[in-house]
Amino acid sequence: MNQAEISKLVSQLRVRVNPRLRKLKSAGGPEARLDKLRKTVTALIKHERIELNYPRADESRMYAERLISDAIRYGDCHRETMEMADFWLIEKQLVHKLFKVLAPRFVNYSTAYTRMYTAPSVYPEVVKRAVLELRGNPYPSLVPDMHNNRNLIHNVLLDEAKKAYRTQKYEEIAAKIDAAEKSVSEEARK
Amino acid sequence: MMNNINVILARSMVASFPRVATCSKRLTSSLSSEAVRQNHLFDIEQKKQKESVGRIEKIQIEYEGPTDKATLTMNKHISTPFDCAKHLGERIADQSAVALLNNDTLWHMHKPLPDSCKLQFLHYKIPQPTAVNKIFWRSCSFILGAVANAAFKDTVKVQLHSFPSPNVRSGSFVYDVQLDLADWKPTEKELKVLSIEMIKFCQQSHAIEHMNVSTELALDLFRNNTHKYQQIPDIAAHNNGKITLFRAGHHIDISRGPMVTNTNHLGRVTIANVIKLNTDVPGGPIYRFQGVALPKSIMLNHFAFGLLEERARNLNPARIPGSQESFEEDNSFVAQVTA
Amino acid sequence: MLSTTPRLALSRQLKNFRRFATATTTPAEQPVKDKSDTRKNVLEYRQIYPEFLPDPKIEFRNPIREKLERSDMIARRANVDIPEFYVGSVLAVTSADRHSPGKLHRFVGICIKREGCGLRANFLLRNVIDHQGVEILYDMYDPTIKGIEVLRLEKRLDNELLYLRDALPEYSTFDSNMEIEILPEGAPVPVNEIKVKLKPRPWLDRWERKNLKGVQDLELPQRFYDRAKELETPWEKYDLMKQYMRTVPEEEQVEIFSEVQTHLHRSGAAQKLKRKRTFVKPTKLA
DSSP states (O other): OOSOOOSSOOOOOSSOOOSSOOOTTOTTTHHHHHHHHHHHHHHHHHHSEEEEEHHHHHHHHHHHHHHHHHHHHHOTTOHHHHHHHHHHOSSTHHHHHIIIIIHHHHTTOSSOSEEEEEEOOOTTOOOOEEEEEETTOSSOOSSOOTTTOTTSHHHHHHHHHHHHHHHHHHHHHHHHHHHHHHHHHHHHHO | OGGGOOBOOOHHHHTTOTTOOOOOOTTTSOOOHHHHHHHHHHHHHHHHHHHTTOSOOEEEEEEEOSSOEEEEEEETTTOOHHHHHHHHOHHHHHHOOEEEETTTEEEOTTSOOOSOEEEEEEOTTSSSOHHHHHHHHHHHHHHHHHHHHHSBOTTSOEEEEEOOOOOGGGSSEEEEEEESOSSOOOOHHHHHHHHHHHHHHHHTOOBEEEEEEEHHHHHHHTTTOHHHHHHHHHHHHTTTTEEEEEEETTEEEEOOOOOOSBGGGEEEEEEEEEEEOOOOOTTSOEEEEEEEEEETTOOOOHHHHHHHHHHHTSOOOSOOOOSSOSSOOOTTOSOOOOO | OOSSOHHHHHHHHHHHHHHHHHHOOSGGGOOOOOHHHHHHHHHHHHHHOGGGSOOOOGGGOOHHHHHHHHHHHHHHHHHSOOOOOOTTOEEEEEEEOTTSTTOEEEEEEEEEEEEOOGGGOEEEEEEEETTEEEEEEEETTOTTEEEEEEEEOOBOSSSOOGGGGGBOGGGGOOOTTOOOOOOOTTOOOOBOOOOBOBOSSOOSSOGGGTTOSSBOOOOOOHHHHHHHHHTOOGGGGGOHHHHHHHSOOHHHHHHHHHHHHHHHHHHHHHHHHHHHHHHHSOOOOO
């Protein structure tokens, strides 16, 4: 293969795509590999946040992104996309969720649809763990919210700086208006 | 005039800053005889206080973390919250700024615990960090004092005066220092060098130690600093005759406390401006050193931090020290509200 | 994006594109198109000019080289008309032969394969001449090519027609004096649904395993089909990432084709003009 395939049009993924796909140690070959990924993708769409081993999380993240981007791109009337959703989502009620809940949620996103964190692993285990979640999920955020908490020291400082800047600007405007009024009244006197 | 009143500075800066011919290197190597004397007294007193504990009694500390709980058996009047934190894990010990006893008392991390209590640790990213911010700001002022004290050439006489109650909203932390320079306006380079000195001092990771001493000892410690010497009786009168001292590295200062655990909690630091104040304090002009800093754990992009630096250049509205007032604003004993 | 089935929408877009391409005679008269229209047209280009898309293999990607190659391709297209054609179209290629200087060589044949991207794009023509199968592999941007004519513009059911090598010779025999067949204006490219009869085994390849659409019943013993069934990989079409890694995403395609669009459009308009002119004065076969 030396030429791009043109039969199908796909949207660009917003996550990093690895140069080659992982085999995930599947005894049953590529079919079993897809089966593994299918379970993970289904779980992700169902629970919206899952914790699992890093390689499988990274791999299934790309597949979940593809599935959602196709659902957004082609909608539920597209036969091939529907077949794809039918294959990837083992629990069939999730097909409805994909097209009716997730696609409208993500349609205006300019970022990736999923988020992945490396999770801590308890000492004797050396396996790298990860948390994979859909954006816009109902759970509390995993990382501290550094932006919305206005009591954090940098936010306090920035808010005050903003206030000070505004006051200064208002004063300048007021001074300008005063000067203009003064000149007008002087002219009137003349 | 300007040639002989420059700030002194770190060896690395001498090449780019040729006017500073000699470098006292106080921060790095030789200490002034005054600092040696003060530290000697401090060490003796510390040793004495440790010995005075006598028979060791055990206390139960109930730790309440955000997710876990633990009960620790510690030594009365010896163990500090920092010791408890070290038992609980390196991460807690590193990130905690201050301890909270029984949900109401803020306790310095290196201050021995007097009794059984409930213990919590506060850091900079908790949902309600106002108290921690204040403590951080106070520590910044304290460290600024250490830097201002050590950063000048031997020819410049430096006497620390005081720092007002910490007010994060004012946009800068402050230390008022008496310098025998008639009319000094720091250049950009000098401010930069001062900032670098402060960063270096913070990076040396000095634990900020705490000690309560008697008025007599405090007077002896600060006998060469006329301002502190005058302030001490007033402070003692409002604090049951005791003076609270803090030490970071070789710098000792009076403050109500508490402070943060370690100087390495400071991340980005800038000394933004030094402004001559219009006061009638005898002995020479008072300069207000102003800076802005953020904890190490809080990252901010350089543009936003630039805005903060810009704002910190304006004169801080905190109360200006004067000779008339009987009660000096002795390092945050006065709860002072500034707009 | 598309509410109806893609094939329908695709053909409609294609029609729009064709109408547009024939309606404009000179680049100066180009009307201002809105953005979404440009995007649609751009996406149609991928069918007509697939060689402008880079090799999707990440190891081989190099944006600067790709850009340089594209500018070289445009420069070559300014000198020679490389028309729109597909696998299954009948072409006549006139080229200079280094062994007979000063003479031109014209070869007529059916395009049985199109491969490669960028300056290395090539196509394979096949014809049967004097009962002897002849195939010539042409580099599309080879400077020795003096002209490419499309005698019959059509598609077949398969993306590669290599099975014509094992088919009866009449399926790949084309008259070297063949007349240009003109399509009605604005019509989509017709798909020739002819089913080819293969010669009995032995073959050059195991065609029963290739899932071919354009061949008649292969008339093999059942064990061949069983083995082919064993070797099938039906899950592969569900491998979304494999699919993704074989294509160039839409955003990149838009970027590439909007870069070369004006040049391609100019040459495309010239092509249509030429085709019209030939239609005015047809020559009769002997």
